[in-house]
Amino acid sequence: MPANLSPEYKRAEQAYRLARQPREQLECLKEMLRAIPKHKGTEHLQADIKSRIRGLTQESASHGKSAHRGSSHALHPDGAAQLCLIGPPGAGKSSLHASLTGSHREVGPYPHPARLPIPGMLPFEDIAFQLVDLPPVSFEFMQPELTNLLRSTDGALLVVDLSAPDCTEQLALILQRLAVAKIILTERWPATAELAPADPFSVYLPTLLLANKIDLANPEDAAVLEDLLGVRFPVIATSATCGRGLAEIGPFLFRALGIVRVYTKAPGKPIDQNRPFTMRRGDTVLDVALRVHPDIARTFKFARIWGSGKFNGQHVGADHPVADTDVVELHA
Ligand SMILES: Nc1nc2c(ncn2[C@@H]2O[C@H](COP(=O)(O)OP(=O)(O)OP(=O)(O)O)[C@@H](O)[C@H]2O)c(=O)[nH]1
Ligand SMILES: [Mg+2]
Known part of the structure; x- marks a missing residue:
């Protein structure tokens, strides 16, 4: 990455990394192009930014009539995190999606590729994860629109058909195809900002292999697969047909993503037991306040906490880290 990029540029790049919707991504790219120092050392980067702006502009134009609804592949994120099912044709993505979310996608003995991403919710205890069924990815073909979705999602469930003789080759080819799109699947959960690759257009996507x-x-195939992969990704052996392994996915995601459930209560009111805020490990009381309402964060005085405090109802400050199942009463 070229040196001496301005702070404005770096801010725009950071905003681009976090942008989820194509329209937002386009705005950030334009800002990056505006802010980038124009000299020889940044020519490559400038060209890359311009081609991405063109791509996103074309995409929104090709969905012209429905432009106000955004790209056909834009999905509203929901739940504690969004995970995308990626895999070769016929690996069982839609079947797993159906079993895990109760969606009734059509699956059959003949290819039934999903053309559009299909969301569904995987419940886990009192929260849920959004699972997105995707069209197949192979070395020969990947829908170009998938790149944007995968750039902004929280993780991948990489599905392979263990009974296919060429299963490991398929897997390697998919990883290559994604790498061309600068999506790098990683075994590290969760992918934090500190791990961000130097190239602004590459993203790390934490991956669970199904x-x-x-x-x-x-019976030996799972072990074989793990060996062949050099135990790169965490693996769960599953069967969409008999249900094996499916119950392990929710707990894995909860742990791997470092999800922390926080229940809030207004002073003098009972706890809101139904709807925890799903925070991440390391988040503080102030992060909770921000999620509840920006005004509460702005005028925050102190919180009382039940759970991770030394005693129940202890007063804590903004930087107190929250723990799973904490109850927090915000005073602003
Ligand atoms: N025996 C067995 N069959 C499965 C399993 N999962 C899926 N299948 C079958 O495999 C075939 C393909 O399943 P799909 O769920 O459509 O696969 P997909 O990955 O969504 O396929 P595309 O959308 O075409 O990429 C169907 O006949 C399923 O019934 C499984 O765990 N065990
Ligand atoms: Mg499918």
Whole structure:
């Protein structure tokens, strides 16, 4: 990455990394192009930014009539985190999606590729994760629109068909195809900002490997697969048909993403037991206040906390880190 980039540029780049919707991404790219120092050392980067602006502009134009609704692939994130099902044709993405979320996607013995991303919710205890069923990815083809969605999602569930003889080759090819789109699947959960790759257009996507159709595979196949992959990704052996392994996915995501549930209560009122705020490990009382309402964060005085305090109802300040199942009473 070229040196001497301005703070304005770096801010715009950081905003781009976090942008989820194509329209937002486009605004950030324009800002990056405006803020980038114009000299020889940044020519490559300038060209890359321009081509991305063109791509996003074309995409929104090709969905012209429905432009006000954004791209056909834009999905509203929901739940504690968004995870995308990625895999080769017929690996069982839609079947897993159906079993995990109760969606009734059509699956069949013949190819039934989903053309558009389909969201659904995977419940876990009193929260839920958004699972997105995607069209297949192979070395030969990946829908260009998927890149934007994968840039901004929280993680990947990489589905392979353990009973397919060429399963590991397929997997390697998919990783290559994604790398061309600068999506780098990583075993590190969660991908934090400190891990951000130097290239502003590359993203790390934390990945759980689902070794599917275990019901058809030899008992050794899961171990074989793990060996072949050099134990790169965490693996769960699953069967969409008999249900094996499915119950492990929610707990894995909860742990791996470092989810922390916080229940809030207004002073003198009962606890809101139904709807925890899903924070991340390391978040503080102030982060909770920000999620509840920006005004509460702005005028925050102190909080009382039940759970991670030394005693129940202890007064804590803005920088107190919250823990799972804490109850927080915000005073502003
Ligand atoms: N035995 C067995 N069959 C499965 C399993 N999961 C999926 N299948 C079957 O595999 C075929 C393909 O499943 P899909 O869920 O459509 O696969 P997909 O990955 O969504 O396929 P595309 O959308 O075409 O990429 C269907 O016949 C499913 O019934 C499994 O765990 N065990
Ligand atoms: Mg499918």
